[in-house]
Amino acid sequence: MKKILLSLFTFLLFFGAFSFRIWVVNAEALPQEEKIYNPSEWVPLKGDFFYSANENTNGYSIKLISAEMWTCEKFLEYFGKSADYLATNAKSDVLVILVHFKNEGNTDGGVFVRDMKLENTFHSRGFSKNEIYTTIANSPTYSAKSVGIRIKPNTEVPFYLAYTTAQSTNWPSYSEKLWDRKVTTMYLVTSLYPVKKMVRFEIDITPQK
Numbered sequence: 766m767k768k769i770l771l772s773l774f775t776f777l778l779f780f781g782a783f784s785f786r787i788w789v790v791n792a793e794a795l796p797q798e799e800k801i802y803n804p805s806e807w808v809p810l811k812g813d814f815f816y817s818a819n820e821n822t823n824g825y826s827i828k829l830i831s832a833e834m835w836t837c838e839k840f841l842e843y844f845g846k847s848a849d850y851l852a853t854n855a856k857s858d859v860l861v862i863l864v865h866f867k868n869e870g871n872t873d874g875g876v877f878v879r880d881m882k883l884e885n886t887f888h889s890r891g892f893s894k895n896e897i898y899t900t901i902a903n904s905p906t907y908s909a910k911s912v913g914i915r916i917k918p919n920t921e922v923p924f925y926l927a928y929t930t931a932q933s934t935n936w937p938s939y940s941e942k943l944w945d946r947k948v949t950t951m952y953l954v955t956s957l958y959p960v961k962k963m964v965r966f967e968i969d970i971t972p973q974k
Contacts, residue, residue: 801952815956821871833973834861834971840898841901861927862926865922879896883928895927951966
């Protein structure tokens with residue numbers, strides 16, 4: 766009986782210490798810093814990254830130029846592809862975002878664009894860009910296997926990000942369908958750590974033909 770009580774006491778002591786440590790760590794943890802920018806405003810990355818500081822984004826900035834919802838037909842025509850370029854099951858309305866990247870003096874870094882996601886109005890759902898559509902829009906300088914871009918120091922280049930509506934049955938979020946909204950607010954995430962930086966913009970979710 767004494768052994769049982771001793772074991773129970775030891776367990777409770779360990780559990781209490783473990784719980785206290787978790788509470789202390791959580792109590793002292795700081796919330797992630799976030800910064801929100803407007804369209805046509807340069808977002809200086811200043812070393813902020815998605816997964817690793819080795820991405821080296823110092824000197825890089827990004828600016829959202831435009832965001833429009835297009836039909837697949839308009840998208841293919843705009844980027845010089847035939848109407849049958851994509852298989853029927855790959856066709857979708859697409860949100861086309863034009864951004865500009867600027868590099869001021871960085872000679873060995875770049876920007877990890879693969880995971881530049883969109884977030885809905887309430888930051889409750891994320892949307893990944895479609896690599897096939899993004900490749901079409903930036904061909905031949907970008908491929909579906911690319912994870913990032915690097916540009917020459919002291920230059921500025923355009924880049925298209927494409928997000929298809931077929932990836933989600935409730936694009937862009939349940940609330941817009943529930944309330945029959947035609948215009949909604951979305952966020953383009955440009956970095957996650959140490960600072961989560963986003964560009965807030967409004968988009969008419971009715972596709973342009």
